[in-house]
Amino acid sequence: MGLVPVDELLFRAEQEGYAVGAFNANNMEIVQAIMMAAEKENAPVIMQASQGAIKYAGLDFLTGMVKLAARSSKVPIALHLDHGTDFDQVVRCIRSGFSSVMYDGSKLPLEQNIAMTKKVLEIANPIGVSVEAELGKIGGTEDEVHVSEKEAMYTDPDEARYFVEQTGIKSLAIAIGTAHGQYKGEPRLDFDRLAKIKSLVGIPIVLHGSSGVPDEAVQKAIKLGVCKVNIDTNIREAFVGAMHRVMEEKPDEIDPRQILGPAREATIEIIRQKIRVFGSAGRA
Ligand code: G3H
Numbered sequence: 070m071g072l073v074p075v076d077e078l079l080f081r082a083e084q085e086g087y088a089v090g091a092f093n094a095n096n097m098e099i100v101q102a103i104m105m106a107a108e109k110e111n112a113p114v115i116m117q118a119s120q121g122a123i124k125y126a127g128l129d130f131l132t133g134m135v136k137l138a139a140r141s142s143k144v145p146i147a148l149h150l151d152h153g154t155d156f157d158q159v160v161r162c163i164r165s166g167f168s169s170v171m172y173d174g175s176k177l178p179l180e181q182n183i184a185m186t187k188k189v190l191e192i193a194n195p196i197g198v199s200v201e202a203e204l205g206k207i208g209g210t211e212d213e214v215h216v217s218e219k220e221a222m223y224t225d226p227d228e229a230r231y232f233v234e235q236t237g238i239k240s241l242a243i244a245i246g247t248a249h250g251q252y253k254g255e256p257r258l259d260f261d262r263l264a265k266i267k268s269l270v271g272i273p274i275v276l277h278g279s280s281g282v283p284d285e286a287v288q289k290a291i292k293l294g295v296c297k298v299n300i301d302t303n304i305r306e307a308f309v310g311a312m313h314r315v316m317e318e319k320p321d322e323i324d325p326r327q328i329l330g331p332a333r334e335a336t337i338e339i340i341r342q343k344i345r346v347f348g349s350a351g352r353a
């Protein structure tokens with residue numbers, strides 16, 4: 070099977086009331102872990118690469134690994150650019166064969182975000198590449214901002230409706246209280262805002278910063294319209310945590326396979342758990 074457009078996966082997820090997991094891939098072991106977990110759970114899956122991942126692994130290597138995974142896998146796999154803020158990078162990913170890109174214009178003024186998102190859609194739409202946009206600011210948990218300041222960064226429902234009308238975008242990342250990275254306390258999601266936005270835009274919603282959000286809260290968000298759930302930090306914790314464990318137990322180990330193998334296994338396990346929470350198990 071070749072790479073599948075994200076829109077196709079999200080369309081079905083929306084109809085059937087589940088969400089597709091979008092997992093960040095930075096190296097071969099993580100690409101393999103995402104594929105193996107999806108196969109074990111018989112689930113569609115999105116592998117996503119950030120600009121940082123592309124800088125680390127190289128665009129051709131990443132695309133090559135994910136294309137190979139998709140070709141040899143029985144489950145649908147999409148390759149998605151995560152938080153593309155640079156138009157030229159977005160174009161390079163599309164040329165390289167990504168089946169989906171996120172154009173993240175959330176730091177731009179509204180009209181500029183609309184104009185740039187439309188520019189990306191103009192090149193992606195005709196060749197069947199999906200596009201995700203972002204409105205509102207999903208910060209990092211390390212950002213020192215008060216609750217009231219945080220709320221000011223949340224997605225405004227009327228702006229969301231206007232943004233979707235103007236761009237014709239098919240999936241939208243919104244800010245409702247999640248943040249990237251490890252949470253200090255328990256995140257509190259603004260479900261009313263999510264419900265309002267969903268009722269106004271009627272397209273699949275994307276939840277970023279989903280690591281550390283309690284399972285029940287993620288499931289409630291899925292019921293209210295979230296169809297794509299992004300996970301990176303939980304993968305980092307599982308992968309590096311396993312590496313630390315092996316290195317503590319065997320400080321003299323010099324074979325990288327003895328360290329990276331258990332890291333890959335731990336990553337498979339966390340991704341399988343997430344897939345089951347999102348309701349996408351058995352939906353391939
Ligand atoms: O959304 C952010 C992801 O966790 C990617 O992080 O830019 O360090 O690869 P990164």
Ligand code: 13P
Pocket residue numbers: 093151152248249250251276277278279280299300301302303
């Ligand atoms: P976490 O690292 O908080 O899981 O966020 C992932 C994400 O939103 C990638 O775009």
Ligand code: ZN
Pocket residue numbers: 152207249277278299
């Ligand atoms: Zn994100």
